[in-house]
Amino acid sequence: MNFSDARARRFAAALMISTSMVLAADVMSGVAVARTVSQAEAAKYFFDAGYTYCDAKLVAVLWSIDIGRAKAEIGMKIINGIAENIEPLLAEARNVSSCDFWDTGLTYDDAVYLGSVWGVSVDYAKAKVANYYTYGRSDIVAGALS
Secondary structure: OOHHHHHHHHHHHHHHHHHHHHHHHHHHHOOOOOOOOOHHHHHHHHHHOOOOHHHHHHHHHHHOOOHHHHHHHHHHHHHOOOHHHHHHHHHHHHOOOOOOHHHOOOOHHHHHHHHHHHOOOHHHHHHHHHHHHHOOOHHHHHHHHO
């Protein structure tokens, strides 16, 4: 494990512990009660909030969990009112991993079209899309496709 991996794992552990402590404090003070729902329902919150498969992949790599569970973990943060923890988590995850074009749900035809819009090769368009998705800017790609 290199320094960056160790740092990322420490950050992820601290974030999970701090999230648990916030929920425990809220429950003990009567402010809120942590909700639990099915993994499928939590994943629905994940997608409804605008997160992508790429976001789930990044968290899955950081926490060494499967992608379905990563979607549910992010969804649970939304459900339990601690969505502010998601962006720092994704920022740290981006230091550990990145997404590929095929993680975006787009097709080769989309890459061809984007290449023509952006005036670049198909391969460069695919790389650019992967970069936008990795850094949470899928909105730029959606805008170019519309």
